[in-house]
Amino acid sequence: MLRIDDRLLQAAASLGASRQQIFWRVFFPLSLPALGVSVLLLFMLSLGFYITPAILGGGKVPLLGNLLDTLINETSEWALAAAISTALLTLALGVFAIFLRLNRMTETKS
Helix, strand or coil: CCCCCHHHHHHHHHCCCCHHHHHHHHHHHHHHHHHHHHHHHHHHHHHCCCHHHHHHHCCCCCCHHHHHHHHHHCCCCHHHHHHHHHHHHHHHHHHHHHHHHHHHHHHHHC
């Protein structure tokens, strides 16, 4: 968002746009790619996140990372763990594909 040219915002203000119009019609559309990347990184990091909930929640917080850890290390249910891992991988790849498509669409507009 720091790379957005201030001259664009100044031009919108000099043409009579209010602060809300400048934000929603100039700044927000230009910051969507950065917002998308942030959401994607946060989603990817949260998929394998099991250390902090295990420590803070005492094992009572039901997250997929904790469930996979239990299935693999404690109960040895490999088939269920593989199915959940495959579903998680498919979900992550689907989100990534959507992000790539949105990124291509924003690049062709500019």
